[in-house]
Amino acid sequence: MNRYPLWKYLLLLAVLAVGVLYALPNLYGEKPAVQVSQASGDAATPALVQRVQRTxxxxxxxxxxxxxxxxxxxxxxxxxxxxxxxAGVLKRQLGDDFTVALNLAPSTPDWLRSVGAEPMALGLDLRGGVHFLLEVDMETVFNETYDRYARDIPRFLREQSLRYSRASREGDAVRLVFPNEQVMDEAQSALGSEFSVLQFKAAPNAQNTLLATLTETEAKRITDFALQQNLTTLRNRVNELGVAEPLVQRQGDSRIVVELPGVQDTAEAKRLLGKTATLEYRLVAQGKDAQAAKRSGNVPAGTELYETRDGQPILLDQDVIASGDQLVDASSGFDQQSGSPAVFVTLDGQAASKMFDVTSAHVGDPMAVLFIENKVDTSYVDGKEVRTRKKVEQVISVASIRSAFGKRFQTTGLERGEAHDLALLLRAGALAAPVNIVEERTIGPSLGADNIAQGRLAVIVGFLLVVVFMVVYYRGFGLFANAALFMNLVLIVALLSLLQATLTLPGIAGIVLTIGMAVDANVLIFERIREELDAGNTPQSAIKSGYDKAFSSIADANITTLIAAVVLFGFGTGPIKGFAITLSLGIITSMFTAIVGTRAIANLVYGRKRRLNSLSI
Structure with a gap:
């Protein structure tokens, strides 16, 4: 009646053995480590190992x-x-060609790693590290969008031979003034077809004037795109920094959370996360006096006035040949002829084709490299923090086009540190909008160790209290439940390690809650067995009926809790997700251990006894 076939016992032992194997790496802990990676993004080599060891x-x-x-x-x-x-020694000796960071490395033996057994990932509150809350500057996104349309719309009107008196940026709109109403109507019809994402309306209290504004749909699309682009770029930049198990996720409509567990020296991350440096390649305007344009303030049509790094004015064509977002690769190095720092770039297909066409048609003409960086200067006025947006645009290089080129070339004119940072930023992608660090929290490794110790203590105390209660109240069957409870803990840790789910303090709370919930199923079963014994049934029959009749109640209770955990995971963020993960895994493993595990032990102890007069319950 209460006997399991051999294969069920073998299956249970196999599951337990696999659980122990994948839970074992968590006993070895972590060691402080210094992480070195090449700034170019290339993989470290054995030669670098020898150099670091020697240093x-x-x-x-x-x-x-x-x-x-x-x-x-x-x-x-x-x-x-x-x-x-x-870390200090390596930063001084290796220089800017390498990124040196503090980290924590698992001490897992090689024989465990060979079978894919790794310790579970620890969250920021347990491992220590840094937490950034970044706010995306959406105002800059729309400013740049309207500036672009303020250039593109007049160019389109000129191509269509439609006369206009003036075109200018005015707040969140582009103002277009026409000589008469007939021309305005023709232009409105042509512009509506070409720029479908804009709406063109007659300006109030102004004759023959149109205002071009973004539609609500387009404005939302730009906002979502900017946030998503920044998410992707920030993930790429964090990966370039070589941080293990980072978290980069959206929070609300304009904020991004970046967590770097295990990182203790955050200066490098903070310096690079918010940078928005990029490049633009443009032709130098020929036959026009930049000095006169600067003195008078009258910039010739089709050109823009900038300054070189030594403060000299220079006029560039408005048309951009290629920009940083069209680069597919970038690396820093040195120019072979001059020995000065350089950034070697590779363009995508469309930009490479345009670059080749332009350089072919302008051999001998000068081409400039415009360096653009958005900054946020923070100052304090009357004790209040004031942020000022600042856009730095400088021409870093002007060189004559010696021959046609397209896909791959180099850019000089940068300092060594700038070349390294710019190559990293271009390789990771440009931010669609500047980001401001509005919150920064650093959790030291000692605090993380304290959290781990307290969490471990909570699990141990909760486990021991449940063990004592089950033994006192259910005697022999209580021991069966305790064995299943221990098996349940092992399987939860193994699954967290196998899935590389991040364990946080709320996750530990989920494990402690699971310990209490795991014995609920056994309590229902054991009470049912007692009821069957009180009704006069034989011990063997009481065991069978107890497990069979309690199953539906156990399944209903656990499924409803699992649904709640799934909802928490779907709609929660950060710590709530960590709690939901451990709770969900705990429910699944407790169902297995409480029903299959304890019955296997009960069958092994009592199933082979033909004459059974009483049960230890």
Missing amino acids: LDDADVSPIEVTLEDGRLLALYDGAETQLKA
Whole structure:
């Protein structure tokens, strides 16, 4: 009656063995590490390993081990103090060609890694690290959009031979003034077909004037695109920094959360996350006096006035040949002829074709490289923080086109550090809008260790209290439930490790809650067995009826809780998701261990006894 076939016991043992195997890496902990990666984005080489080892040995900060992992070099240490000294030594000796960061590396043995067993990922509150809350500057997005249309619309009107008196940017609109009503009507019809994302309306209190504004649909699309583009770019930049297990996610309509677990030195991340540097390649306007344009303020049509780095004015054509968002690759290095820092860029197909056409037609003419960077200067007035947006535009290089080129070329005129940063930013992609760091929190590794210790203590205390209660109240069957509860904990940790789900403090709360909920099923089963015994049924029959009749109640209770956990995961963010994950996994594993696990033990202990007069329950 209460016997399992051999295959069920073997299946249960196999599940438990796999659970122990994948939970085991979490017992080995982590060691402080110094992470070194090449600024160019190339993978670290064995030669770099030898160089780093030699540098650290000479400085008397020898690591326990230097390893290569996913193209990154990790130097492992026993303590954080030596780790900090080693990071300082490497930053001084390796220079700007390498990115040096502090990290934590798992101490998992190679034999466990060979089967894919890794420790579970720890969240910011457990591992330590940095939390940034970034706000996307949507005002700049729309300013740049309207500036672009203020250039494109007059160009279109000239191509269509439609006369206009004046075209200018006016707030969130482009104002177009025409000589008479007939021309305005013709222009409105042509513009409506060409610029379908704009709406053209007659300006109030002004004759023969149109105002071009974005439609609501287009404005929303631009907002969503800017936020999504920034999300993608920030993820790429974090990946360039070589941070393990980062979190970059949207919060609300204009904010982005960036969490870098394990990172203790945040200066590099903070410096690069918010940068919006990019390049534009333009022809220098020929036959026009830049000095006169600067003195008078009258800039010739079709040109724009800029300054070189030494403060000299220069006129550039409005048409952009190629820009940073059309680059598919970028790396920093040195010009072979002059030895000055350079950025080697590769254009996409469309930009490469245009670059080739323009350089073919303008051999001997000068071409300029315009460096553009959006900054936010923070100052304090009367104790209040004031942010001022600033756009820096400088011509960093002017060179004559010697011959036609297209897909790949180099840009000079930058300092060494600027070349390195610009190559990284171009490679990761340009931000669609500037971002401002509105909140920054750093959690030290010691606080993370305290959180882990307290969380571990909570799990142990909760587990022991449940164990004592089950043994006192249900005696022998309580021991069965405790064995299943231990199996449940092992399987939860194994699944978190296998799925590489991030464990946070709320996640630990979910595990503690699961411990209490895991024995609920056994309580229902054991009480049902007691009822069957009180009704006069035999012990064997009571065991069978207890498990069979309690199953529907157990399934209903756990399924409804699982639905709530799924909803929390779907609509929650950050810590709520961590709680929902551990709760969901705990429900699934507790169903298995409470029903299959405890019955397997009960069948093993009582199932082979033909004459059974009583049960220890």
